[in-house]
Amino acid sequence: MSLLFEIIGGALILIGSIFLLLGGLGILRMPDVYNRLQAGTKATTLGGMSLILGVGFLKVEDDWTWMVKALIIVIFIAFSNPISSHALARAMYKRKRYPLIKNDDGNMDAYKEVSENIKKEDKK
Amino acid sequence: MTYLILIFFLLLLMLGAAIYAIVQKDLLYAVIATGVISLVLTALFYLLQAPDVALTEAAIGVALTTIIFIITIRNTVRHEDDYNKKDDLKSAVE
Amino acid sequence: MKKFIVIITLATLGFYLGQTFYELGFGDARFEHGVKDIYLEKTVSELHVANTITSIIVSFRGFDTLGEVTVLFLAATALGGILYKRRHHVGDRSVLFSASRIVRSGSKLLFPAVILLGVYVFVHGHLSPGGGFQGGTIVATGFLLMLLAYENFKVSHHVLSYIESFAGIFFVLFGLAGFYNGGTFLENFMPVGTMNNLFSGGVIPIIYILVGFKVAAELTGLIYTVLHEKD
Numbered sequence: 001m002s003l004l005f006e007i008i009g010g011a012l013i014l015i016g017s018i019f020l021l022l023g024g025l026g027i028l029r030m031p032d033v034y035n036r037l038q039a040g041t042k043a044t045t046l047g048g049m050s051l052i053l054g055v056g057f058l059k060v061e062d063d064w065t066w067m068v069k070a071l072i073i074v075i076f077i078a079f080s081n082p083i084s085s086h087a088l089a090r091a092m093y094k095r096k097r098y099p100l101i102k103n104d105d106g107n108m109d110a111y112k113e114v115s116e117n118i119k120k121e122d123k124k
Numbered sequence: 125m126t127y128l129i130l131i132f133f134l135l136l137l138m139l140g141a142a143i144y145a146i147v148q149k150d151l152l153y154a155v156i157a158t159g160v161i162s163l164v165l166t167a168l169f170y171l172l173q174a175p176d177v178a179l180t181e182a183a184i185g186v187a188l189t190t191i192i193f194i195i196t197i198r199n200t201v202r203h204e205d206d207y208n209k210k211d212d213l214k215s216a217v218e
Numbered sequence: 219m220k221k222f223i224v225i226i227t228l229a230t231l232g233f234y235l236g237q238t239f240y241e242l243g244f245g246d247a248r249f250e251h252g253v254k255d256i257y258l259e260k261t262v263s264e265l266h267v268a269n270t271i272t273s274i275i276v277s278f279r280g281f282d283t284l285g286e287v288t289v290l291f292l293a294a295t296a297l298g299g300i301l302y303k304r305r306h307h308v309g310d311r312s313v314l315f316s317a318s319r320i321v322r323s324g325s326k327l328l329f330p331a332v333i334l335l336g337v338y339v340f341v342h343g344h345l346s347p348g349g350g351f352q353g354g355t356i357v358a359t360g361f362l363l364m365l366l367a368y369e370n371f372k373v374s375h376h377v378l379s380y381i382e383s384f385a386g387i388f389f390v391l392f393g394l395a396g397f398y399n400g401g402t403f404l405e406n407f408m409p410v411g412t413m414n415n416l417f418s419g420g421v422i423p424i425i426y427i428l429v430g431f432k433v434a435a436e437l438t439g440l441i442y443t444v445l446h447e448k449d
Contacts, residue, residue, distance in 0.1 A: 083328075146224060
């Protein structure tokens with residue numbers, strides 16, 4: 001039974017580390033704020049959650065309270081991480097930094113429709 | 125040995141962040157670099173078996189100081205060279 | 219150019235500082251027999267406190283803690299004095315745009331959890347790492363979250379100053395009660411209980427709870443003052 005818990009915990013920690021690495025790579029490689037937030041938040045939410053759950057599984061044999069603490073931390077991450085990234089993205093949107101897409105020439109450009117919509121909203 | 129390498133790496137990271145905070149003209153980036161120093165220092169204190177000090181550093185250094193600096197930057201100017209443009213400060217100096 | 223002069227000066231200073239610390243020789247024979255043995259022994263035998271650092275901060279070096287709290291109080295007072303402006307209605311502040319509904323309800327959900335964590339940290343100061351300063355800062359961070367989410371969230375300065383003053387007064391009174399019972403300032407006069415219980419350590423948890431309230435009130439007031447300063 002302890003071997004099973006160890007395998008599950010190790011696998012979860014491995015998955016978590018891979019996702020955190022991918023999140024870091026995404027923050028470096030993505031072109032604009034929204035894509036970076038996408039990479040950073042999604043990867044770190046899943047990565048952090050599975051990392052902490054993995055630690056809980058590794059220790060659950062000695063002391064079951066580790067699992068409860070890990071679950072509480074996971075719930076906290078599930079609350080706080082999306083909220084903070086939503087606040088960041090909204091702040092950037094309100095500051096009129098628009099997402100980038102490829103236009104017809106192949107260059108990265110601010111998303112036209114979004115900016116037009118915002119102009120319409122401003123006029124109202 | 126791994127422990128020593130880890131501590132050495134964290135110290136180097138702190139030094140790099142500190143130099144970046146001095147050189148950077150954009151004060152917001154400098155404040156974030158100061159927060160990074162505190163974050164690394166928290167990890168360092170924890171590795172050196174001082175959890176009390178690590179908790180203090182995490183609460184005060186990472187959270188509170190950074191936020192108060194950011195609010196101050198919002199209320200004054202963001203770039204180091206900009207303060208001449210600010211009328212209030214200029215009249216206050218003169 | 220100025221930057222590099224600053225960096226070189228700092229590097230030189232750091233080098234000499236490091237050399238001084240190196241020559242000081244931490245862990246040498248000089249430190250082998252010192253006050254630390256007394257602390258380590260008395261913490262367990264007399265005070266029954268699990269966290270030695272707490273017993274040093276609150277009991278053996280309690281007077282220093284009083285000084286630290288006073289420094290914090292003076293800093294908060296000075297900041298309030300500098301930033302004080304006569305306003306007709308306190309509670310207005312300039313925001314570019316108000317926080318969205320997600321942030322508002324999320325903060326409302328997280329706020330009690332953050333306050334609970336802070337209170338836990340300073341109530342369990344004598345059992346686990348942490349204490350009054352750390353817990354108070356965490357509580358202040360919770361109030362900061364609410365202040366950022368709701369731009370007309372009001373914190374009463376009167377209530378804050380009452381909490382702060384009463385915490386400070388009771389800190390000094392508990393210290394003076396040590397004199398009354400024939401000891402020194404902040405000496406323990408209450409039953410110490412058994413080790414690793416919540417109700418143990420005599421006067422230490424009470425002092426740390428008071429410090430926690432004081433620090434939380436001071437830092438919340440400080441954040442509130444800074445946040446409502448308009449340029």
